[in-house]
Amino acid sequence: MKKKIALIHGDGIGPEIVNSAVRVLDAVAEKYNHEFIYENAPMGGNAIDAYGEPLPETSIKTCLASDSVLLGAVGGKKWDDLPGYARPEAGLLGIRKALKLYANLRPAKLFPQVADRSPLRKDIVDKGFDMVIVRELTGGIYFGERGTRHGKFGREGFDTECYSEIEIERIARVAFELAQKRRGILTSIDKANVLESSRLWRYAVHEVAADYPDVTVNDMLVDNAAMQLVKDPSQFDVIVTSNMFGDILSDLSSMLTGSIGLLPSASTNDTLLGLYEPIHGSAPDLSPDVANPIATILSAAMMLRYSFDMETEAENIELAVEKTLSDGYRTADLYDEGKIICSTTAITNAIIERI
Ligand code: NAD
Numbered sequence: 267m268k269k270k271i272a273l274i275h276g277d278g279i280g281p282e283i284v285n286s287a288v289r290v291l292d293a294v295a296e297k298y299n300h301e302f303i304y305e306n307a308p309m310g311g312n313a314i315d316a317y318g319e320p321l322p323e324t325s326i327k328t329c330l331a332s333d334s335v336l337l338g339a340v341g342g343k344k345w346d347d348l349p350g351y352a353r354p355e356a357g358l359l360g361i362r363k364a365l366k367l368y369a370n371l372r373p374a375k376l377f378p379q380v381a382d383r384s385p386l387r388k389d390i391v392d393k394g395f396d397m398v399i400v401r402e403l404t405g406g407i408y409f410g411e412r413g414t415r416h417g418k419f420g421r422e423g424f425d426t427e428c429y430s431e432i433e434i435e436r437i438a439r440v441a442f443e444l445a446q447k448r449r450g451i452l453t454s455i456d457k458a459n460v461l462e463s464s465r466l467w468r469y470a471v472h473e474v475a476a477d478y479p480d481v482t483v484n485d486m487l488v489d490n491a492a493m494q495l496v497k498d499p500s501q502f503d504v505i506v507t508s509n510m511f512g513d514i515l516s517d518l519s520s521m522l523t524g525s526i527g528l529l530p531s532a533s534t535n536d537t538l539l540g541l542y543e544p545i546h547g548s549a550p551d552l553s554p555d556v557a558n559p560i561a562t563i564l565s566a567a568m569m570l571r572y573s574f575d576m577e578t579e580a581e582n583i584e585l586a587v588e589k590t591l592s593d594g595y596r597t598a599d600l601y602d603e604g605k606i607i608c609s610t611t612a613i614t615n616a617i618i619e620r621i
Pocket of ligand 1: 339342343526547548551557599
C-alpha cells in the first residue's frame with residue numbers, strides 16, 4: 267500500500283522522536299511491502315521563527331493532502347512570553363480545528379516490564395490494566411458561551427457546558443466501535459445527577475447503544491470514576507466522556523502507568539485522516555539523544571491501525587516495543603539497575619531489530 271504521511275516534527279525533542287518513528291515505519295514498510303511518503307509540515311516554535319506564525323497555511327494544506335499526520339511535540343521557553351494566539355501551542359488547536367478532529371483516543375496500558383513505576387499499590391498493579399479513553403474534543407465547556415459580567419456579588423466569570431445530541435452520538439459511535447474491537451465493555455462517564463448536559467449525554471449514549479448489542483455499556487458519575495480509576499483500573503476497557511472530564515481523567519490514567527514516555531494518542535474525525543502524537547510535551551530540559559521515542563513509535567502504530575487499517579503491522583510494532591522492554595533496554599527516564607541504558611538512537615535500533 268502507498269500512503270502519504272505529513273510529519274510535524276515540532277520543537278525540543280520533537281524532531282528526534284519523529285525521526286525514530288519514521289525509521290520504525292520504514293522498517294515496517296520494507297517488511298510488508300508498503301511505501302510511506304513523508305512531507306514536512308512545520309508547526310510550533312520553529313514555524314514562528316521561520317514563518318512568523320505557529321501554523322502556516324502551507325502546513326495545513328500539507329496535512330489535509332496527506333493520508334495521516336504524525337506529530338512530535340511543540341513548545342519551549344523561547345516562545346513562552348508570546349500572547350496565547352501566537353504561541354507554539356496555538357498550532358495544536360489550529361491543526362485540530364483544520365482537520366475537524368473531534369475524537370481523542372488515549373490508551374492507558376500498564377507495561378508489566380515497568381510496572382514498578384506506577385504510583386499505585388502493588389496488589390492493584392498486579393492485576394494489570396489496559397484501557398482507552400475516548401474524549402470528545404471539539405465541544406463542551408471549552409467551546410461554550412463564556413465571558414465576564416456584573417452579577418449579584420460583583421464581577422463574575424462564566425463558562426457554559428453545552429452538548430448537542432449529534433455531538434454526543436458521533437463520539438459515542440467512535441467509542442462503541444472501538445469497544446467492539448476490544449473487550450466489549452464501554453463505560454460512559456458523566457455528571458448526570460447534577461448537570462442537564464450530562465442527562466442528555468446519558469440518554470444519547472443509550473440511544474446509540476441499541477445499534478451495538480454486543481457491547482455492555484455502564485454509566486458512571488465522574489467523581490466515582492476518578493475513585494475507581496485509582497482503586498481498580500483493571501475494570502475499564504473503553505471509556506467515553508466529554509471534553510473536560512476526558513481532559514482530566516486521561517491525565518490521571520496516564521499517570522497510573524507511571525511512564526509518560528510510553529503513551530501514544532490519536533485524534534480522529536469522520537474520515538481516516540487522523541493526527542497521531544505522544545501524550546508528552548517537547549521536554550526542552552533533555553539533552554540531545556536522551557528522550558524516550560516509544561510513545562511516538564506507538565503513535566505510529568496507532569496510525570497504521572486506525573488510518574491505514576494495517577492491524578498486523580501495528581501489532582508488529584507493539585510487540586517489538588514490548589520485546590525490547592522485556593529484553594531490558596531502557597532510556598534514561600525508565601532506567602533501573604541491571605538494565606541496558608540506551609540513547610534515543612540505540613533504543614530505536616533495538617526496536618527495529620525486533621520488527
Ligand atoms: P513535558 O511532557 O514536555 O515534560 C514533562 C517531564 O517529562 C519532563 O521532565 C521531561 O523531561 C519528561 N519527558 C517528557 N517526554 C519525555 C520523553 N519522551 N522521554 C523522556 N522524558 C520525557 O511537559 P512540560 O515540561 O510541562 O512542557 C514542556 C513544553 O512542552 C512546554 O512548552 C509545553 O507547552 C509543551 N507541551 C507540548 C505538548 C504537545 O505538543 N502536544 C503537550 C504538553 C506540553
